[in-house]
Amino acid sequence: MKSIVCTKLGEPSLLEIKDLSKPTISDEEVLIKVQAAGVNFPDALLVQGKYQIVLDPPFTPGNEVCGTIEDKGKNVDLPVGSKVIGLPPVGGFAEYVSLNKNLVIPVNDDFDSLAGASLPINYGTSYYALKRRANAKKGETLLVLGASGGIGTASIQLAKVMGLKTICAVGSDKKESYVNSLGADEVIRYDQEDLKETAKTLTDGKGVDIVMDPVGGEASEQALRATGFNGRHLVIGFANGSIPKISLNLTLVKGVSIVGVWWGRWTNTYPNETAEDFVELISYVNENKLDIVPKNVYSLQDTSLALENFLKRKNIGKTVIKF
Numbered sequence: 098m099k100s101i102v103c104t105k106l107g108e109p110s111l112l113e114i115k116d117l118s119k120p121t122i123s124d125e126e127v128l129i130k131v132q133a134a135g136v137n138f139p140d141a142l143l144v145q146g147k148y149q150i151v152l153d154p155p156f157t158p159g160n161e162v163c164g165t166i167e168d169k170g171k172n173v174d175l176p177v178g179s180k181v182i183g184l185p186p187v188g189g190f191a192e193y194v195s196l197n198k199n200l201v202i203p204v205n206d207d208f209d210s211l212a213g214a215s216l217p218i219n220y221g222t223s224y225y226a227l228k229r230r231a232n233a234k235k236g237e238t239l240l241v242l243g244a245s246g247g248i249g250t251a252s253i254q255l256a257k258v259m260g261l262k263t264i265c266a267v268g269s270d271k272k273e274s275y276v277n278s279l280g281a282d283e284v285i286r287y288d289q290e291d292l293k294e295t296a297k298t299l300t301d302g303k304g305v306d307i308v309m310d311p312v313g314g315e316a317s318e319q320a321l322r323a324t325g326f327n328g329r330h331l332v333i334g335f336a337n338g339s340i341p342k343i344s345l346n347l348t349l350v351k352g353v354s355i356v357g358v359w360w361g362r363w364t365n366t367y368p369n370e371t372a373e374d375f376v377e378l379i380s381y382v383n384e385n386k387l388d389i390v391p392k393n394v395y396s397l398q399d400t401s402l403a404l405e406n407f408l409k410r411k412n413i414g415k416t417v418i419k420f
């Protein structure tokens with residue numbers, strides 16, 4: 098089977114495509130024939146050895162796939178041929194993946210594979226952050242930093258499902274058009290406008306209720322300063338490359354909370370609650386409340402190009418590899 102392999106930590110261009118033998122399965126595992134694999138910012142960090150988890154090469158990146166069950170162990174109930182979303186710890190950028198049955202989520206056979214491969218990380222993280230870490234309430238205002246990115250796109254769409262008003266911060270004309278196409282309520286060009294002042298003006302001086310922050314750097318403090326009383330600042334990641342240091346007195350004088358979000362750790366610790374969230378997310382798709390359409394579809398051969406776009410700040414929307 099064809100597989101992307103990181104043989105040496107470094108730039109995504111070092112990734113190789115190799116012919117490997119199909120993985121074998123244990124009694125508790127399924128073999129998935131991958132139809133699509135989601136690509137994420139952490140993949141670009143992982144292959145460089147810059148992610149919070151550092152792996153020794155050789156390894157195949159990729160943590161979210163959608164495909165059909167090709168084979169199964171004797172203790173697995175799911176039928177061969179059925180469609181599933183899979184959450185491999187590694188190995189998703191390959192034609193076949195073996196996975197423990199607990200890391201597989203069944204979906205209808207007509208569930209779109211590109212949507213399935215897009216759902217776990219971006220939509221899972223954003224939903225967990227809004228629902229469980231911010232306790233978002235209908236009618237609240239959400240400021241999304243890096244709003245045209247993977248996390249940003251999922252946050253805008255989920256905010257609509259949850260009845261939140263969105264203020265979307267983006268850094269280019271193309272990104273502005275994209276978030277408008279997703280139905281952003283307001284847009285801030287934080288490459289041109291003062292983030293804090295504009296967000297305050299857009300909320301009539303009250304400040305935003307929630308900040309979704311996958312960006313870090315200087316924008317984080319500006320966004321925190323733009324929150325109103327009882328605000329929640331969700332710390333998702335540092336795409337900007339710099340980890341801000343915030344004076345804690347800000348949280349006191351404004352009565353706001355800075356809330357860390359690590360979806361991967363939560364899914365390992367709370368599998369039942371994770372499963373509940375997946376049931377809800379999948380039902381939003383099935384009921385046409387959530388339309389997940391990846392903007393960038395690559396072939397396996399072009400995986401390194403896909404990863405480079407994240408590092409060059411060029412990524413817009415969700416990225417997947419189609420097999």
Ligand SMILES: NC(=O)c1ccc[n+]([C@@H]2O[C@H](COP(=O)([O-])OP(=O)(O)OC[C@H]3O[C@@H](n4cnc5c(N)ncnc54)[C@H](OP(=O)(O)O)[C@@H]3O)[C@@H](O)[C@H]2O)c1
Pocket residue numbers: 137138139218219222242243244245246247248249266267268269272311312332333334335336337338358359360361407408409410411412413414
């Ligand atoms: N905590 C968790 O559980 C969790 C889960 C998934 C992802 N993450 C993290 O979330 C972060 C964002 O992921 P994503 O998939 O949304 O990435 P993405 O699609 O690349 O979006 C990130 C956004 O950040 C902004 N940005 C600002 N400075 C940047 C820079 N120097 N380089 C790249 N982007 C920059 C860009 O928007 P503008 O150009 O408009 O500013 C970009 O659209 C990553 O750090 C990732 O590791 C965390």
